[in-house]
Structures are given as C-alpha cells and as structure tokens.
Amino acid sequence: MAYDRYLAICHPLRYSSLMxxxxxxQLALLSWLCGFLAVSVLAALISRLSFCGRNVINHFICDIDSWIVLSCVHKRLIELATFIDSFIVVMVSCTITLVSYIFIISTILRIPSVQGRQKAFSTCSTHLTVMTIWYGSGIFLYVKPSAQNSLDLNKTINILTLW
Known part of the structure; x- marks a missing residue:
C-alpha cells in the first residue's frame, strides 16, 4: 500500500503504467511468499518443542509467545529465532514504508497550492495512521528478546493489531 501511495502521489502521470x-x-505474491517463509521457520521450530503440564493457551489468538511459554524445554533458541524473524519482518517492512512516506511527504510539501497539499495529505493520512498503530503495536509485541513478558498485556496490544 505504501508503494501504491508513493506512485499515486510522487508519480501520478506514470501511475497506471507502473501499477x-x-x-x-507480483507484489502480492512476493508478500505472501515472504510471509509464508517467515512463519514456516517459526512453525518448524515450534513443532519440535515439548509441552508438559497445563496446556491451556493464555490468549484469544494462537500467538507464538503463548506457545513458547507453554513449552517445558529450553526456549532460548526459539526465542532468539522469533526475535530475529520478527525484527527482520517488522523492521524491514516498517523501514520501506517509512522511506516511501518520506518521499511522499517531501513531494506533498513541494505542491504549490494549499488545496493540492490538503488533498494529497488526506489521501494518505488514514493509511499513515493505521500503519503507525499497526507497526507500533507489532514492534511492541514481536520485536522483543523474550516471550516471558505479560501475556495479558500482549492480549490488549493484539486488539490493536486485529482492529
């Protein structure tokens, strides 16, 4: 979506030929493939965990932290893999979105008319707001070194990402 907004605002005359x-x-396929690969690594690691004792997931969605907390074996490898995977997925996509919005905002600020700037800002302001909430909560939830944080707090933050 950030690339779509970037093309629409920074290259409006070339939009239909580029997008x-x-x-x-191809963009959708690449996104799905990257998401599948990122989740597959963690799913493979979780499938090798042993679970003992009370096997009740303390969450309303099947979140990876809930699985890690339930495990009764050494968790450092999967916590490290989760941190690295989450860091790469969330931070790379956040950086790409942030860079596209830097270009968008610099282009908008060069629009001579006030009405043109307002129209351009209104076009992307809702997307920017949603992305800020989504990336903020995603970074808080997944880019952390340990799954031992409060699962109740994670449930609250997950409401924002499912929203």
Whole structure:
C-alpha cells in the first residue's frame, strides 16, 4: 500500500503504467511468499518443542509467545529465532514504508497550492495512521528478546493489531 501511495502521489502521470495488474499480482505474491517463509521457520521450530503440564493457551489468538511459554524445554533458541524473524519482518517492512512516506511527504510539501497539499495529505493520512498503530503495536509485541513478558498485556496490544 505504501508503494501504491508513493506512485499515486510522487508519480501520478506514470501511475497506471507502473501499477498494472501484473505488477500488483507480483507484489502480492512476493508478500505472501515472504510471509509464508517467515512463519514456516517459526512453525518448524515450534513443532519440535515439548509441552508438559497445563496446556491451556493464555490468549484469544494462537500467538507464538503463548506457545513458547507453554513449552517445558529450553526456549532460548526459539526465542532468539522469533526475535530475529520478527525484527527482520517488522523492521524491514516498517523501514520501506517509512522511506516511501518520506518521499511522499517531501513531494506533498513541494505542491504549490494549499488545496493540492490538503488533498494529497488526506489521501494518505488514514493509511499513515493505521500503519503507525499497526507497526507500533507489532514492534511492541514481536520485536522483543523474550516471550516471558505479560501475556495479558500482549492480549490488549493484539486488539490493536486485529482492529
């Protein structure tokens, strides 16, 4: 979505030629493939964990921290893998979005008319707000070194990401 907004605001005359249905499908496929690979690594590691004792997930969604807390074996490897995977996924996508918005905002500030600037800002302000909430809560939830933090607090923050 950030790339779409970038093209629409920074290159409006070339938008339809750059953002065609083939390119949209390629972007979607790349996103799905990267997401599948990122989750597959963690799923493979979780499938090797041993669970003993009370096996009740303290969450309303199947979150990875809930699985890690339930495990009764050495958890450092999966916590480290989760941290690295989350850092790469969340921070790389956040950086790409942030860079695109830097270009968007610099382009908007160069628009001579006030009405043109307002229209451009209104076009992307809701997306920027949602991305700020999503990345903020995602960084708080997943880019942390340990799963031993409060799961109740994580449930509250997850409401923002599911919102």
């Amino acid at each position: 065609n249905s083939t390119f949209c499908a």
